[in-house]
Amino acid sequence: MTRTAATSSSRRRVKGQNFLKASVNSSTTQAERAHAKPCDRFGLTGPSVVLDRRINAVRGDIADIALAGILFAPHYACPMARRCAVPSVPVRDRASEHGAQISELIFGESFDVLDISGGWAWGYSAADHYVGYVPEDALAPPLEGSWRVAVPEARSDAGETLFMGSRIDGIVDGDLLTSAAGAVALDDLAGPDAVFDPVSLAELFLGAPYLLGGRTVRGIDCSGLVQIAYGMAGIPLPRDSDLQAATGTPLAEGEARRRGDLAFFPGHVGMMIDGERMIHATAHSGNVTIEPLADVEARTTAAQVRRP
CATH class of the missing domain: 2.30.30.40 (SH3 Domains)
Known part of the structure; x- marks a missing residue:
């Protein structure tokens, strides 16, 4: 398990999973440093690398x-x-x-x-x-x-659907924001200084169908749920679970799990809502659900044992 806050190259395996602390801090990768280069200046000074x-x-x-x-x-x-x-x-x-x-x-x-x-x-x-x-x-x-949708699904008076994390600009008019997508209730929006608890945001997706590659309440996968919830909380994360696992701080041996910690399994990630239960989008149940961590561990172990 990891707690999202500084990058560490080491990972501690706990019963087939990693744990990261609950305040992930994205680090600058080689590719990100490369993306900062201007378009009019470049040169290959050594052999190509596999990226x-x-x-x-x-x-x-x-x-x-x-x-x-x-x-x-x-x-x-x-x-x-x-x-x-x-x-x-x-x-x-x-x-x-x-x-x-x-x-x-x-x-x-x-x-x-x-x-x-x-x-x-x-x-x-x-x-x-x-x-x-x-x-x-x-x-x-x-x-x-400059405005973000802060509910799983909002509707404008023009009939446009806006999902959590959607970004819009507009003019405040009473309790509405008038935007290119139509007028949207301010209660459904958040300004740039809004502060969120990522677990509370993830819980708004309970029951949403599982969809590989999805990032909305109409269909979402495990890493998409974590990415949206933490992104709204001001902590950008990579798209896939293995990339997310590389951005956090592993829990120390014996350190108690707490709300917001991320639990990583092979090809999967969930978010702890307390010391014992996790919320995750899972193909097993076909939706976003809350389960005891012990149940997910047991199911993962059983699947690994059945593997030839």
């Missing part, structure tokens, strides 16, 4: 210009800032509606485009650098997005 293509935009024909100093590609592209202009849109692993959903953009989130072809934009989410394809017509020029 995680989930979070580093590189294909056989093109790569992000930010990677030019560490990886060879036939062509490099400068990212073009865009944002999600629809309530939500799947991020897919290939330029096709039949491609697997690997993540999801929600309204107002930034997406950096590196290539557009056949109606599909290839690039990465600006928040977590997760790479994939989205329909070109789901994107629009960026906005500041």
